[in-house]
Amino acid sequence: EVQLVESGGGLVKPGGSLRLSCEVSGFSFSNAWMNWVRQAPGKGLEWVGLIKRKTDGGTTDYAAPVKGRFTISRDDSKNTLYLQMNSLKTEDTAVYYCTTFDSAAFQYWGQGTLVTVSS
């Protein structure tokens, strides 16, 4: 059974940092492209960024609102995806989901972790 479990969410002040983790099981993580997707309270889904598998270069792409502030990384030995979020803004408040990406689509989703940026 495929499982994705996010952790690391919480309350942080504007300008602060937070690192989210997503531990996966049930599939070959090292062969997977992975994404982060977020959803602000009462709003729609928004793509945050992706990381390719190492055999495809392990490169990353980010949405414009987070570029330069967020960094996605992966540890294939731990089956874990990370999202380092710096210089957080109130508008980054959202539930953050990690997802697999295959055939140009999100396939499996975690349950999400809530990040609240507030003073």
Place this chain on the structure above:
Amino acid sequence: QTVVTQEPSFSVSPGGTVTLTCGLSSGSVSTRYYPSWYQQTPGQAPRTLIYNINIRSSGVPDRFSGSMLGNKAALTITGAQADDESDYYCVLYMGSGILFGGGTKLTVL
């Protein structure tokens, strides 16, 4: 800036058929954007319904189908049921980035 457009809301009667669409603010939705569709109910993670235009994800009932309609992607629900009442999002893979539509809130009544 390119925006993916969806109907903000739609209503369908139980047993009825509804088609939701996914367009672009400028230009047409191309098959090379591999349109996909997701269902989300309040408080839950999204569920993948359709990918690569018309491929149903595992476990998705065949009353959900995807297609291209003119210059848009489309999701059709045939024989709508009460538990189809959800938000539906389309996604386009643009190569160097991924775009979500704003979502369609579907009411079944």
